Amino acid sequence: MDISVIKKRDGRIEPFEKDKITKAIWKAAQAVGGKDYQTAVDLTDKVVEIAQYIDEDDVATVEGIQDLVEKVLVKNGHYKTAKAYILYRKQHEEIREAGHLLFNNKIIGDYLERNDWRGRENFNIN
Numbered sequence: 001m002d003i004s005v006i007k008k009r010d011g012r013i014e015p016f017e018k019d020k021i022t023k024a025i026w027k028a029a030q031a032v033g034g035k036d037y038q039t040a041v042d043l044t045d046k047v048v049e050i051a052q053y054i055d056e057d058d059v060a061t062v063e064g065i066q067d068l069v070e071k072v073l074v075k076n077g078h079y080k081t082a083k084a085y086i087l088y089r090k091q092h093e094e095i096r097e098a099g100h101l102l103f104n105n106k107i108i109g110d111y112l113e114r115n116d117w118r119g120r121e122n123f124n125i126n
Helices: 018-031 037-052 064-077 079-112 119-123
Strands: 005-009 013-015
Touching: 005 037, 018 037, 018 064, 018 079, 037 064, 064 079
Parallel strands: none
Antiparallel strands: 005 013
């Protein structure tokens, strides 16, 4: 059974795009001097092959696939690429967290400045 959909971090279900895995592996490989795109394709095939047998009744998740990519990279001796991939994931996690903080700070700022309908409603109660 092939993977046809994937669950995003926000819970949305979207079509599974195998090429995204290949691009991520390729970028990590390039970061450490890798020059063989076909290896990224082959490693992607291994990830997808393994992923289709894990939790057959569940939808694959972005996090689960990314964890599997790390394992496949290490198991196949691509330690430097795995490290680059892990660092890339960490950076993007921090970017997502910063985005959430900025969004929350904007909501609070707008509320306090009464630029937001919630602020106007609450300040008009009296």
